[in-house]
Amino acid sequence: MENNRPYQFQVNMKGMIELLSEHIYSSPTVFIRELLQNGMDAVTVRKGIDEHHKGRINIIFEGDTLIFQDNGIGLTTEDVHQFLSVIGQSSKRGDLADKDLIGRFGIGLLSCLVVSETIVVESRALVQSSSVKWIGHADGTYNVEVIDQLPEIGTRVILQAKKEWRSLFKKSAIKENILFYGSALPIEVNLIEGGKTEQILDGNPVWLNSESTKEELLAYGKELFKTHFLDAFQLHSQTGELQGVAYIIPNKVNSTASKEHKIFLKRMYLSDQAKNLLPEWTSFVRCVINSNALQPTASREALMNNAVLQETKKELTQCFKDYLKLLSMTNLHLLEKIISIHHMFIKSLAASDAEIINLFEDYLPFETNRGTLSFGEIKENFNQIYYTPSLDDFRQIRRIAGSQKKLVINAAYSYETELIEKIKQNNSVLFIEKIYPNDILEEFEEAEDTNQTIEKFIFKADKVLKKNYCKAEVKRFDPIDTTAIYIADEKALASKNIKSLSQTNNPFAATLQHFKQQEDNMPVLCFNQQNDLVEKLLNIDDEELFEALVNVLYVQALMLGGYTINKKEMDTFNHALYQFVVLGMSSFLPKI
Amino acid sequence: MNYNLEIQKRLLKLDELKSFHDKIVILKEAIHIADQHNDIDWGFDLRLNLIQQERNTSKCKESFPAFAWILNASDTNEDYFNESEFLWEYKWMFCSAYRNASVSMEQILEIGEDLNRRLEKNGYSKRAYYNVMTGLALHLRDYKQAQKYADLADAELVDEMTNCPACELDTKVEILMFQGMTDEALIKAGDLINKKLTCYSMPFQTFCSLSHHLLKKKPEKAAHFFEKAIEEYNAHNQYDSSVGYSMGLLLSYMHQTDHPDKWKFFEKVADWEIEAEDIHRYNFYKYMASIMKEGGTVQLNLSASLPYYQKSGEYDLKQLYQYFVNSGFEIAKQFDNRNKNNNFTRELEQAIC
Numbered sequence: 001m002e003n004n005r006p007y008q009f010q011v012n013m014k015g016m017i018e019l020l021s022e023h024i025y026s027s028p029t030v031f032i033r034e035l036l037q038n039g040m041d042a043v044t045v046r047k048g049i050d051e052h053h054k055g056r057i058n059i060i061f062e063g064d065t066l067i068f069q070d071n072g073i074g075l076t077t078e079d080v081h082q083f084l085s086v087i088g089q090s091s092k093r094g095d096l097a098d099k100d101l102i103g104r105f106g107i108g109l110l111s112c113l114v115v116s117e118t119i120v121v122e123s124r125a126l127v128q129s130s131s132v133k134w135i136g137h138a139d140g141t142y143n144v145e146v147i148d149q150l151p152e153i154g155t156r157v158i159l160q161a162k163k164e165w166r167s168l169f170k171k172s173a174i175k176e177n178i179l180f181y182g183s184a185l186p187i188e189v190n191l192i193e194g195g196k197t198e199q200i201l202d203g204n205p206v207w208l209n210s211e212s213t214k215e216e217l218l219a220y221g222k223e224l225f226k227t228h229f230l231d232a233f234q235l236h237s238q239t240g241e242l243q244g245v246a247y248i249i250p251n252k253v254n255s256t257a258s259k260e261h262k263i264f265l266k267r268m269y270l271s272d273q274a275k276n277l278l279p280e281w282t283s284f285v286r287c288v289i290n291s292n293a294l295q296p297t298a299s300r301e302a303l304m305n306n307a308v309l310q311e312t313k314k315e316l317t318q319c320f321k322d323y324l325k326l327l328s329m330t331n332l333h334l335l336e337k338i339i340s341i342h343h344m345f346i347k348s349l350a351a352s353d354a355e356i357i358n359l360f361e362d363y364l365p366f367e368t369n370r371g372t373l374s375f376g377e378i379k380e381n382f383n384q385i386y387y388t389p390s391l392d393d394f395r396q397i398r399r400i401a402g403s404q405k406k407l408v409i410n411a412a413y414s415y416e417t418e419l420i421e422k423i424k425q426n427n428s429v430l431f432i433e434k435i436y437p438n439d440i441l442e443e444f445e446e447a448e449d450t451n452q453t454i455e456k457f458i459f460k461a462d463k464v465l466k467k468n469y470c471k472a473e474v475k476r477f478d479p480i481d482t483t484a485i486y487i488a489d490e491k492a493l494a495s496k497n498i499k500s501l502s503q504t505n506n507p508f509a510a511t512l513q514h515f516k517q518q519e520d521n522m523p524v525l526c527f528n529q530q531n532d533l534v535e536k537l538l539n540i541d542d543e544e545l546f547e548a549l550v551n552v553l554y555v556q557a558l559m560l561g562g563y564t565i566n567k568k569e570m571d572t573f574n575h576a577l578y579q580f581v582v583l584g585m586s587s588f589l590p591k592i
Numbered sequence: 593m594n595y596n597l598e599i600q601k602r603l604l605k606l607d608e609l610k611s612f613h614d615k616i617v618i619l620k621e622a623i624h625i626a627d628q629h630n631d632i633d634w635g636f637d638l639r640l641n642l643i644q645q646e647r648n649t650s651k652c653k654e655s656f657p658a659f660a661w662i663l664n665a666s667d668t669n670e671d672y673f674n675e676s677e678f679l680w681e682y683k684w685m686f687c688s689a690y691r692n693a694s695v696s697m698e699q700i701l702e703i704g705e706d707l708n709r710r711l712e713k714n715g716y717s718k719r720a721y722y723n724v725m726t727g728l729a730l731h732l733r734d735y736k737q738a739q740k741y742a743d744l745a746d747a748e749l750v751d752e753m754t755n756c757p758a759c760e761l762d763t764k765v766e767i768l769m770f771q772g773m774t775d776e777a778l779i780k781a782g783d784l785i786n787k788k789l790t791c792y793s794m795p796f797q798t799f800c801s802l803s804h805h806l807l808k809k810k811p812e813k814a815a816h817f818f819e820k821a822i823e824e825y826n827a828h829n830q831y832d833s834s835v836g837y838s839m840g841l842l843l844s845y846m847h848q849t850d851h852p853d854k855w856k857f858f859e860k861v862a863d864w865e866i867e868a869e870d871i872h873r874y875n876f877y878k879y880m881a882s883i884m885k886e887g888g889t890v891q892l893n894l895s896a897s898l899p900y901y902q903k904s905g906e907y908d909l910k911q912l913y914q915y916f917v918n919s920g921f922e923i924a925k926q927f928d929n930r931n932k933n934n935n936f937t938r939e940l941e942q943a944i945c
Contacts, residue, residue, distance in 0.1 A: 255608065255610045256609070256610055276826060280610075305826040305827070352893060353893075354893070354905070391617050391620065391621060392624075413611075413613075413614050414611040414614050417897065418896055418897065421896035425903040497657055501660040501661055504660065504663075505664075505667065506663040507703045507706045508663050508689075508703055508706070509660045509663070510699055511656065511692075511703070512660055514692070514694035515653075515656055515657070562628065564627040564628050565628075
């Protein structure tokens, strides 16, 4: 019955080409990649029959016409109908297809219609006595005819440049793109124009030759990435059937910048991004890599994230570790240089790898109150090593620790605390302790207290300071001219901030009380008993003068320490100054 | 150096940093400089930035005081700051309030009303308010009420304060899932499953949720959504600890299906509990406890900051189980006291039975 007749889907070829050019392919130049790929696959198949066959691709320029000619297996009339005329039909040829051929999706040739109105394919197959000509048009139609036997076995693809793409068909542009896409191909590629032949690829790239010297690799890296690299080392992975070279970048790298590599799949260029293939911490290298086992996405511009890729990533991680280990034995100077430039990435690796941390802990640099020092230097020069995971705390401790000859590491940024705690676990003989600003107080000399003067002073000063969420202490410390120092660890400062904010009038502020720390963790104003002014302050009885002096010393200590002074504290300070002015003036006013 | 330049220098560094922890450290430094100079404009912008960065993590330690400061600065300098600039963050902060077990229900509702008032004052519809109230009802495990709020939200106009369509739809799918209406949930999730609607963490979170909820009833579908979730996870390798809840669901799925990468994932997320919001810690403990229950020992590469860190890398799962169970019940009790029910305790008991 007519109603039950099955209908065939129709494909709008023009729409399909737009889809390819605008959505699947990122550049019109991909037709060069696709033609190289087809040529390479045809030669691979022929080599399967005759292993001594020497493959070759010739690109011939005739005005706006471009001829891509390979000496591969060629196409029979049947092949032409099957492979060239059915979109989405890959030219799979048995077991060889998945393993050795580059093309997979059967949409490659369509990319030629982005730049040419028609595609003419002339081919002489190894296994057929006649030659065949296929003409594909952008409107979706095609013609096939038998033609006179071509002189050579292989395939010629003839393209006529669309007006807007003529510049792409020039020899210089084609050469540039062939070197871009196909520089790793194991095949000779020649450009022929006006009877002159120029060989641009010999099929043996230096980076895929395991016998290449380091100098040769570095020279290649310099040419490829236009960078004079610090060093180069080879990469390999059995799972990914991967081979390549990693080049150490000679300058600091921004961790968020895009990492440009050269990734080849079956020796055809795939992408400049190695997303998911290389771990994040490898940002200090640029790699040129070829894999025969990883899979491309349909656009052939990225790698599929599958189990093979994950395993390959692990094996590549091992290559990096092996290289760093080897350097530690053969070229310590270079290792130190690499770590001094790229410590951020090496630390990231070390934080998650016990073996690396054991090997490199001495070379890792840390920011300390005495400048940036390697852990080896720290270990050698300081018996006691302190660290703090809080930047606020480091800022405070740095000011005080210097006079106490203490070494304090700033471990506020990523991996630092993790690394130091792991180093501590590995070195039980070393003294490595977390330090808080209040610990510094503990080490100040105790105040000399006769007649309970200090006790009484603290009682009175606490009453004044409590309004500013602070408590008093008296110690003896250097330098003598410092009257008092304000000490608050990160939590105490946060509590002070919360206390001040929770008094504001919005429903959110009321919740802040839940985040406040215990009162015993209040900031401390530590008075210096060795200071003359403090010595006098300890014995002042006048309450008004006492309060004014304590408030002035409090705000002065905040200023000295670089702390934020809030409006209430500023008002207190101004009020105290006013009291001093009044007190000072009172001696000069006429007596009534 | 001029303090403005000092702040700008830190903002430039901020762009170079990848880790959210480091971004927060640098922003706190910049805020410190702004406050030292009583610059409320910088103080306002930097604190908003800080909240946005912390939002990408499982923590909400810095955002509470930062947001209280912003509200205060806006209220005490009337007409100086535009409230619309922080109402989106206010929605986040409302959610953080109920995710914190020590914030009372009265305070939560008061914050909700304040948010509602400010939304209205600035000409926004009530949809954003109903969005966050749906979240609160889900937190209270009151699914009928959650559905009511979702319906109320649908009846309101969409504006720039409204949750994104992907998140709104994911919430509706969750409500159906929690009520056991799996077929309806699957139909509802269509636009997320087919990626017609996407955002930062969708459909990753939807896939995690579907794989977890469907495991018992429709294991084949669950396996399909699990694969999809892993695909999304791999495609967005920048996911940070803010997706901790979904990672818990994934791990739970991996455990129940004896997935070979279970411990690899555990290593990845184990330290997300450090200083995390109460609700993140509760969810993490709940799903991890059931994993640890199997007993035995396992070799793990974990952060030295974890309370149960072992230098040898060998972990006794019985001990870990005890740690997760105890910690889980502790928070569950706090939530139940606050929420005046026993939903969290009961849920945890069911998870480990």
